[in-house]
Amino acid sequence: xxxxxxxxxxxxxxxxxxxxxxxxxxxxxxxxxxxxxxxxxxxxxxxxxxxxxxxxxxxxxxxxxxxxxxxxxxxxxxxxxxxxxxxxxxxxxxxxxxxxxxxxxxxxxxxxxxxxxxxxxxxxxxxxxxxxxxxxxxxxxxxxxxxxxxxxxxxxxxxxxxxxxxxxxxxxxxxxxxxxxxxxxxxxxxxxxxxxxxxxxxxxxxxxxxxxxxxxxxxxxxxxxxxxxxxxxxxxxxxxxxxxxxxxxxxxxxxxxxxxxxxxxxxxxxxxxxxxxxxxxxxxxxxxxxxxxxxxxxxxxxxxxxxxxxxxxxxxxxxxxxxxxxxxxxxxxxxxxxxxxxxxxxxxxxxxxxxxxxxxxxxxxxxxxxxxxxxxxxxxxxxxxxxxxxxxxxxxxxxxxxxxxxxxxxxxxxxxxxxxxxxxxxxxxxxxxxxxxxxxxxxxxxxxxxxxxxxxxxxxxxxxxxxxxxxxxxxxxxxxxxxxxxxxxxxxxxxxxxxxxxxxxxxxxxxxxxxxxxxxxxxxxxxxxxxxxxxxxxxxxxxxxxxxxxxxxxxxxxxxxxxxxxxxxxxxxxxxxxxxxxxxxxxxxxxxxxxxxxxxxxxxxxxxxxxxxxxxxxxxxxxxxxxxxxxxxxxxxxxxxxxxxxxxxxxxxxxxxxxxxxxxxx
Numbered sequence: 217x218x219x220x221x222x223x224x225x226x227x228x229x230x231x232x233x234x235x236x237x238x239x240x241x242x243x244x245x246x247x248x249x250x251x252x253x254x255x256x257x258x259x260x261x262x263x264x265x266x267x268x269x270x271x272x273x274x275x276x277x278x279x280x281x282x283x284x285x286x287x288x289x290x291x292x293x294x295x296x297x298x299x300x301x302x303x304x305x306x307x308x309x310x311x312x313x314x315x316x317x318x319x320x321x322x323x324x325x326x327x328x329x330x331x332x333x334x335x336x337x338x339x340x341x342x343x344x345x346x347x348x349x350x351x352x353x354x355x356x357x358x359x360x361x362x363x364x365x366x367x368x369x370x371x372x373x374x375x376x377x378x379x380x381x382x383x384x385x386x387x388x389x390x391x392x393x394x395x396x397x398x399x400x401x402x403x404x405x406x407x408x409x410x411x412x413x414x415x416x417x418x419x420x421x422x423x424x425x426x427x428x429x430x431x432x433x434x435x436x437x438x439x440x441x442x443x444x445x446x447x448x449x450x451x452x453x454x455x456x457x458x459x460x461x462x463x464x465x466x467x468x469x470x471x472x473x474x475x476x477x478x479x480x481x482x483x484x485x486x487x488x489x490x491x492x493x494x495x496x497x498x499x500x501x502x503x504x505x506x507x508x509x510x511x512x513x514x515x516x517x518x519x520x521x522x523x524x525x526x527x528x529x530x531x532x533x534x535x536x537x538x539x540x541x542x543x544x545x546x547x548x549x550x551x552x553x554x555x556x557x558x559x560x561x562x563x564x565x566x567x568x569x570x571x572x573x574x575x576x577x578x579x580x581x582x583x584x585x586x587x588x589x590x591x592x593x594x595x596x597x598x599x600x601x602x603x604x605x606x607x608x609x610x611x612x613x614x615x616x617x618x619x620x621x622x623x624x625x626x627x628x629x630x631x632x633x634x635x636x637x638x639x640x641x642x643x644x645x646x647x648x649x650x651x652x653x654x655x656x657x658x659x660x661x662x663x664x665x666x667x668x669x670x671x672x673x674x675x676x677x678x679x680x681x682x683x684x685x686x687x688x689x690x691x692x693x694x695x696x697x698x699x700x701x702x703x704x705x706x707x708x709x710x711x712x713x714x715x716x717x718x719x720x721x722x723x724x725x726x727x728x729x730x731x732x733x734x735x736x737x738x739x740x741x742x743x744x745x746x747x748x749x750x751x752x753x754x755x756x757x758x759x760x761x762x763x764x765x766x767x768x769x770x771x772x773x774x775x776x777x778x779x780x781x782x783x784x785x786x787x788x789x790x791x792x793x794x795x796x797x798x799x800x801x802x803x804x805x806x807x808x809x810x811x812x813x814x815x816x817x818x819x820x821x822x823x824x825x826x827x828x829x830x831x832x833x834x835x836x837x838x839x840x841x842x843x844x845x846x847x848x849x850x851x852x853x854x855x856x857x858x859x860x861x862x863x864x865x866x867x868x869x870x871x872x873x874x875x876x877x878x879x880x881x882x
Contacts, residue, residue, distance in 0.1 A: 219280070219282055219284075220284070220286070220301075222247075222271065222272065223269055223272070223282065223301045223303060223354065224286070225264065225265075225268055226264075226265045226268040226269055226272065226311065226315075226350065226354075227265075227347065227350045227351060227354060228347070229260075229261040229262070229264040229265045229268075230258070230261045230262050230265055230318075230343045230344070230346040230347040230350070231261075231344065231347040232261060232344075233257045233258040233260065233261030233262070233340075233343045234258065234261075234340045234341070234343035234344035234347060235340075236249070236257055237254045237257055237258055237336055237339055237343070238336075238337070238340035238344070238408065239251060239342040241253075241254045241337075241339075241340065241346065242336050242340065246730075249336065250336075251335050251336065254335065254339050254340075254838075255322070255325070255326050255335075255339050256340070258322060258339045258340070258343040258727065259319070259322045259323065261343055261547040262315060262318050262319045262322050262343060262346055263319060265311075265315045265318075265346065265350065265815045266315035266316055266318075266319050268314070269308070269311035269312045269314075269315045269316075270312060271310065272303060272308050272311060273308045273311070273312050275308075276303065276304065280484045281303055281304045281305075281535065282301060282302070282303040283300070283301075283302045283303075283304075283356050283419075283420060284300055284301060285298045285299070285300040285356075286298075286299050286300050286301065286355075286724070287299045287300075288674065289359075289811055294415075295415070295416075295417070297359050297417065298357060298359070298417075298418075298687040299357075299359075299360055300355070300356040300357060300360070301354045301356055302354065302355065302419060303354065303356070303358030304729075304730050305726050305727055305730050306355055306491075306494065306495060306727065306731070307353050307558065309559065309563065309721075310353040310491055311350060311353060311354065313562075313563050313566050313567075314350060314353065314484050314860060315350070315486075315565055316347045317478070317479065317482075317484065317567070317570045318342070318345075318349075318479060318484070319705075320347040320478075320570065320574070320702035320705055320706055321475045321478050321479045321570070321574070321702070322339070322342065322343070323701060323702050324475055324478075324574050324698065324699055324702040324703075325338065325339065325342065325475045326698040327695060327696045327697075327698035327699040328473065328474060328475055328577055328581065328699060329475070329582075332473075334379075334614055337378075338375075338473065338475075339376070340521070341371060341374050341375050341476075342375070342475065342476065343741065344371050344480060345368060345371040345372070345476075345479065345480065345484070345485075346479075346484075346845065347367075347373065348364055348367035348368045348370075348371055349364070349368055349484045349488070350366060350484065351363065351364040351367060352364025352365055352367070352488060352491075352527045353491060356418065356419055356420075357417040357418045357419060358407045358410065358417045358422075359417050360587065361407075361492070362403070362404070362407060365400070365403065365452075365456070365488065365492075366400065368456075368480075368484070368485045368488060369393070369396050369400070369485075370387075371681075372392060372469070372476075372480050372644055373389045373392060373393045374389075375472050375473075375476040376389035376392055376469045376471060376472040376476070377389030377390075377471075377472070377771065378387050378472050378473055378476070379471070379472075379473075382471070384471050385472065386467055387468070387471075388465075388468040388470075388471040388472070388473075389469075389471075389852055391418045391450035391464070391465050391468055391510035392465040392466075393468050393604060395455060395462055395464065395465040396456060396462075396465065397455075398451075398455055398462060399451055399452045399453070399454055399455015399456055399462055400452055400455060401451075402447075402448045402449070402450075402451025402452050402455070403448065403449060403451065403452025403453075403455075404448075404452075405445075405448040406445045406447075406448030406449035406452060407449075408449075409441065409444060409445035409448065410422055410445050410499070412428075413429050413432055413441055413445075414423075414429065419495070421497070423496075423499065424731070425500050426442070426498045426502055427502075428439060428503075429442050429499075429502070430442055430502040432650070438721060440502075440503065442499060442502045442503050443503040443505050443506060446474075446496075446500050446506040447498060447505075447509065448500060448507055449492070449493070449499075449500075450493065450506060450509065450510060452489065452492070453488075453489030453490070453492055453493050454513065455487045455489070456485065456486065456489040456492075457486050457487065457489030457490055457543050457547070458486055458517075458539075458543055459487065459489070459513050459514065459517055459543065459544070459547075460516050460517050460520075460521070460544075460549055463517065463521060463540055464801070464804050464805055464808060466481060466486065466536055466539065466540060467533050467536045467540070467801075469481055469535060470532040470533055470534070470536050471531070472575060474532065474574070474576065474577030474580060475574070475577065477532060477535070477536070477573045477576075477577075478497060478569070478573035478574050478577075479535065479569040479570070481539055481573075482539055482565070482566060482569035482572075482573050483536075483571045483673075484566075486539065486543060487546075487562045487566065489545075490543070490546045490547070490550065490558055490559070490562050490590070491559070491562070493510070493550045493555075493558075494550065494555040494558060494559050494731060496551075497555045497732045497733070498732040499731055500550075501553065501733060501734045501737065502734075504637055504638075504736075507550075507551045507553060507637045507737070508551065508637045508638040508639050509551070510547055510548075510550050510551035511547070511551025511552055511632065511635065511639050511640060511643045512551070512638075512639040512642065513544075513547060513549050513551075514543075514544045514546070514547025514548035514549075514550070515544065515548055515632070515642055515643035515647060516544070516646070517540055517541065517544025518541050518542075518544030518545045518547075518548060518643075518647050518650045518654065519532045519541075519544070519646040519647070519649055519650045519767045520613055520648055520654040520802070521537055521540040521541050521544060521800065522537065522538065522540070522541030522544075522650050522654055522657065524537045524539070524540075524798055524801055524802075525537035525538055525653075525657035526527070526653070526656055526657045526660065526798070527795065527798045527799055528756040529588050529589055529590055529660060530587045530588065530589075530658075531576045531579060531580070531587050531588075531589050531592075531665065531717060532573070532576055532580075532587060533659075534589070534657055534661050535569070535572050535573055535576055535661075536655065537657070538569070538572075538613065538654065538658065539569060539654070540567050541650060541654060542561070542569065542613075544650075545561060545625060545628045545647060545650070546558045546561050546562055546565075546628075548628055548631075548632050548643045548647055548756055549561065549627075549628045549631055549632075549648075550664055551635070551637060551639075551640075551643065552631040552632050552634070552635035552640065552643070552737075552739045553635065553637075553733050553734075553737035553739055553740065554627070554628070554631035554635075554739050554740050554743070554779075555628045555727075555731045555733070556721060556726075556731055556740065557624065557628055557631055557720050557722060557740075557743075558628075559721070559727075560623075560624045560626075560627070560704075560717070560718065560721050560722060560739075561621075561624035561625060561628060562622075563713065563721075564612070564620040564621055564623070564624045564709075564710075565621070565624070565715055565825075567612075567620065567706055567709040567710045568608075568612035568613055568620060568621055568706075568710035569609075569631060569711060570706055571605060571606075571608070571609035571612075571703060571706040571707055571710050572606065572609040572613065573601055574611070574699075574702055574703055574706065575605055575606035575609060575703055576606075577699070578599065578602040578695040578699050578700065579592070579595065579599070579602060579606075579665055579702065581695050581699065581799075582598065582599050582602070582692035582693060582694070582695060583595075583596065583692055583720060584692075586672070589661060589664045589665055590664070590671065591672050592664060592665045592671060592672060593664060593665070593666075593667070593668045593669055593670050593671040593672070593673055594666070594667065594669060594670040595665055595666050595692055596666040596667060598691060598692040598693060598694065599692060599693070599694045599695070600694065601694055601695075601703065602694065602695060602700065602703065602706075603666050603706065604707075605700075605703040605706070605707045606665075606666070606703075607662065608704075608707045608711055609667075609707065609710055610658045610659065610661075610662050611709040612711065612714075613654065613658050614651070614654055614655045614658050614659070614766050614769070614815050615651060615654070615762060615763075615766055615771075616766065617754040617755070617757035617758055617763065618711075618714075618715060618754045619710070619711055619714060620709065620710050620711060620712065620713045620714035620715075621710075621714065621756060622714060622716060622754065623714035623715065623718045623750065623753070624718075624755075625651075625762075626753075626757060626760075626762060627718075627722065627743060629644065629646060629647045629648055629762060630742075630743055630746075631739040631740070631743060631857075632644040632647055632739075633762055634738065634739040634742040634743065635737070636736075636737065636738065636739075637737070648761065648762065648765065648841070649765070649811070650766040651762045651766055651769070652680065652765040652766070652768055653769070654766075654769070654771045655765070655766040655767075655768070655769025655770055655773070656769040656772055656773050658769075658773075658808050659769060659770050659773035659774065659777075660761075660773045660776075660777055663774060663775075663777040663778050663787045667778055668777065668778050668781070672692070673686075687874065711845070714750075715750040715751075715754070718750055718753075719750065720746075721776045722740075722743070722744075723743075723747050723871040724742050729838045785860065786875070793874075811829050820882055
C-alpha cells in the first residue's frame, strides 16, 4: 500500500463505519444492523485508523512526510480549491492521539450505552466525529481545515443533544452551536485575510509569505494586516477551544453522554483551536500583540475558570471546568511561543482527562446514574479498578512529579516566566496559583467520591441524571470489563508519556521545520538551556514551588472533605457573596442571556422594522412602485388626443435637447 492510499484509509475508515451504521442500523434506510454488529463495524474502522496512524508516525520519525493534493474541487480564476493531506510530525502525533482516545471511547461505549435505545445512532455519531477530526488535522489547506472545523462542530451539536427528549440537552447543544458560530465568524475573516494577501489557500505558500505579509498595513488603519488576521483566527480558536469569553458552552455540554465528554471535550474537538494556532505558528510569530492577547486570555482561563470547579457538585462538571483551566494553560504556552509545549500538554491532557471523564462515567454507572458527589463516598472498596485508575489520572492532572502532566504543565509555567511578551508576568503567577486550585478541586472530587463515609442509600436511588438508562438499587459495584479496560489502557500513557516523550518533543528535533519560533521570543531557548533529563527534572520538581502548592491543595482538600467536613459549609456561610458569584459562574451566562442576547434581539428587531420593512419594503420596493404610479398619473394628462398638443411637446423636447448640446459644447 502506497502512502496516499494509507492516508485515505486512515481518514475514510471511520467515515465508512459511520455511514454503514447510520444508514442501515438506525432505521434511516432500514434496521438491518443490530447492536453488536454496529459497534463491531465502527470499532473496526477506528482500529484501522489507529493502526494506520501509528504506522504513519513511525514513517514520519524515519523522515517520510507528505504534502500533496488528492483532488481539485474547484478552480476560480487562478485560485484552486483543493483537497489534500499534510503529513508531518504535528499531524502524525495528532492522528495517533485522536484515533487512540477514540478507540478507547468506542470500546467504553459498549458498556456505558448498553441499555440506550439510540445505541446504533451513538456509535455512528462518534465514528463520524473521528473522521471529522482526522479530516481537520490532516488538511494541507485552509478550505479543508474549515470543512473539518465545521464538521466537528456539527457532530458535537448532534452528540451534546443526543438525548433530544430532554430540554436541557437541547438548550446545551444550541448554546454550543451558537457560541461556536461567533468564533467561526472570526475564523472565516482570518482565513479570508490570509487568502486575500497571499493569493493561496495552501499552508506552505501562506507560510512562505509570512515575512512579506508582516510589513503590510491593514487599509484605513495603522495596524499590521497579520495582527488583524491573527486576532480573527484566534477568535475562532477561542470559540472551539472554549477560551474566555467564549467558554460558557463547554460545561453545559456535559448534558451529553459521558463517552462524548471524553472524546470531544477532553481529547479532540476543544484541542482543535490549540492545534490550529500551532500549525499557523509562522503567521502568529509575526505579531507580538496577538501573542500577548493569547497569553493573557489563557492565564485568565487557567486560574479563574479553574476556581469554578471548587464549587461544582456534579462530577462531570468539575472535570469540565478542569478542562477549561487546562485549555487555558495550553493557550498560555501558545502566547509564550512555546508551541511544542502546548502540543505536548495537549497530548498528555488528552490521555489523563479522557481517563478522568471515563472514570467519572464508571462512577456514575456504579451510583445508578447519580452524578452528585455529595451523594457518594467510600467507593474505593466497591470499585477498586475505577478507584486506582481515577487516582492515577488525578495525580497526572495535578502535576505530580514523574507523571505525564507534571512534565507538560511545569514547562508551561516556566515558559510563561521566560516569555518576553506583555502579560507574561501575570500569566506566570496565574498558572502558578492555578496549580493549587487544580489540586484543590481534583482532590476534593477524589476524596468525596472514594473516601470518607458512605453518603448513598443502600436501596434504590430516587433519580438519575446522565441519560435515560434506568437505574437499580443496591450497593455500588465495579463496572463491566468493557468499561474498566479502557480505564486501564488510558492510565498507562497518563503515567509514562511525559517522561517518555518530553526529550524528543520539546528538546529534540521532532518539531523542526513544522513549528516556527522567531529569535525575538526566547522562552523555548531558555527552557532548553535548563534541561538536564527527565529524571533530574522530576527530582528537582519535589523541591519546586508548584509541588508544594500541589501538596497544599491536597492537604486542604483532605482536611476539609475527610477530617472536618464542616469547614466548607462554614466558609460558604462566611463568604456567601463570593460563593454566589462562583455558583453563578461570574454571571457570564446571565450577561450572555440578558445583555448580549437581548441586545442582538433588539438589533434584529430594529433591522427588521427599520431596514427590512422601512427601507427595503417601504422605500425600495413600494416606493419605486409609487414613483411609477405618480409618473403615470402625470403623463396620463399629456395624452389628450389633440395633434397640436403633441406637436407642442415635440417642439419643447427639441428645444431641451438643443440647449443641452449647446451647454455641453461650451
